[in-house]
Amino acid sequence: SVSAASWSTPAPVAGVNTQGNELFATFSPDGSFYFSSDGLKGLGGLDVHKAKFKNGKVTELNHLSYPLNSAYDDFGLSFKGDNKSGYFTSDRYGSDDILTFVFEEVQIKITGLVKSENTGKGVPGIKAVYHITDDEGVTTVLDSMLTDATGKYSFNGRPNRDYTVKVIAGDDSKTMVLTSKNIFDKIQLETVIIHDKEPVKEIVPPVVVVPQFADTLLYIVYFEFDKFAIKPEAKSTLEDVVSTLNEDPEFKITLWGHADQSGKDAYNDKLSLARTSAVLKYLQAAGIDGKRIKLASFGETRPVIDGATKKQARFNRRVEISIRK
Numbered sequence: 001s002v003s004a005a006s007w008s009t010p011a012p013v014a015g016v017n018t019q020g021n022e023l024f025a026t027f028s029p030d031g032s033f034y035f036s037s038d039g040l041k042g043l044g045g046l047d048v049h050k051a052k053f054k055n056g057k058v059t060e061l062n063h064l065s066y067p068l069n070s071a072y073d074d075f076g077l078s079f080k081g082d083n084k085s086g087y088f089t090s091d092r093y094g095s096d097d098i099l100t101f102v103f104e105e106v107q108i109k110i111t112g113l114v115k116s117e118n119t120g121k122g123v124p125g126i127k128a129v130y131h132i133t134d135d136e137g138v139t140t141v142l143d144s145m146l147t148d149a150t151g152k153y154s155f156n157g158r159p160n161r162d163y164t165v166k167v168i169a170g171d172d173s174k175t176m177v178l179t180s181k182n183i184f185d186k187i188q189l190e191t192v193i194i195h196d197k198e199p200v201k202e203i204v205p206p207v208v209v210v211p212q213f214a215d216t217l218l219y220i221v222y223f224e225f226d227k228f229a230i231k232p233e234a235k236s237t238l239e240d241v242v243s244t245l246n247e248d249p250e251f252k253i254t255l256w257g258h259a260d261q262s263g264k265d266a267y268n269d270k271l272s273l274a275r276t277s278a279v280l281k282y283l284q285a286a287g288i289d290g291k292r293i294k295l296a297s298f299g300e301t302r303p304v305i306d307g308a309t310k311k312q313a314r315f316n317r318r319v320e321i322s323i324r325k
Contacts, residue, residue: 015058016051028079036075044071048088062160065182068101108180111154112189114147114167122151123194124233127168130155148233159184167192217244219321221279222314225262228274230282238279241321242286250325253288255279257297260308260316269299279319 016022020039023046027033033053036046040063047069052060068074072092079086085102114126126147132140142163147153157163159180166175174192219241221234230238245251257276259268276295284290303316 013058015061016049021046024076026078029081029083034077036073036077038073043069045073045091046075048074048077065160106159106184107156108159108183109154109186110157110163110165110178110180110189111152111186112165112167112176113191114151114153114169115191115193117193117195122149123147123169124149124151126151126153126192126194128153128155129166129168130157131164131166132161145232148236150236152236157187165189169194217323219323221319221321223275223317223319225260225313225317226271228271228278230278235282238282238286241323242283242288244323245283245288245292248325251323252292252294252325253283254294254296254322256302256320256322257295258302258316258318258320259300260313261300261303261306262313263300265299269297272297272299275317275319279321 016035016037018037018039020037022035022037022039025033025035033051034048035051036048038046040047040049040061042049042063043066048064050062050064051058063069068077068088070090070092072090073096074088074090074092076089077086078088084104085100087098087100089096090099091097110130112128114123114128115121116123124147127144128147129144130142132142143155145153145155155165157180160182161180162177163180164175164177166173169192172195176189178187178189180187219237221237222231223229224231241253245253255276257272257274257279259272259275261268263271273295276297280290280293280295283293300316304318305312305315308316
């Protein structure tokens, strides 16, 4: 038998109890603490909440969103070993019933734009830092990136969080505080205007000659030397391609792959094909049916700039994307 001396005196848990009822305390496999309460702000009746502890104190308290919680009593949450599915009890259907659930982590897209005051155009190469500050004032950098060729930047966030994004341009910076409370899709940040002293010099790629058809849309993505991986700045172009293709299922697409004039012909043939294949895989991953896409690769036989310098050759390392009905 267990003696009474082996038990400490029970005491209320600070930070979770209210004047209402707190019930069904449990831990998930990852150590998170869950309980139900009708005294905390929720959707009605008993709602499930999640608490985080540090040094024995509650540092974060979150209400689980609909549809797990409802306007009725929801309680008795328990997870399976995968920490992504489980069971709970609810009277939302007229009586206390055991319900099953699967948790899918939702991400939202946070996007912004940096523009030049002089030209009104997007400014590439501007640093954006994305971080979160906890209840104790500790700031954690989650990600950082440079704006792409159009001045855009983007991060992935979670709903019901508070974030800070800092845009740094030389000695100038702008800090934006945002909340994703009850947002489950995307957040567009305000445009940051850079007061640059000199107009931003724009590098205009040479004109690309491709087979012309009526009502043809042309997009171009460029590649690093001897590489076929999709560059971060090319992703915004490919997102525009996906958006256009989703507008009309009759649109067809042809990918024309190219290499610069460095290296042997046979190697460049394989490299240009690898680049078209990389674009194909990106579009298919975005939901575009591969049956709508045709591939063609030309190695180094169709340069934009024949006999290009090392700096100019970047315009020859490309995939042209032709869209037409």
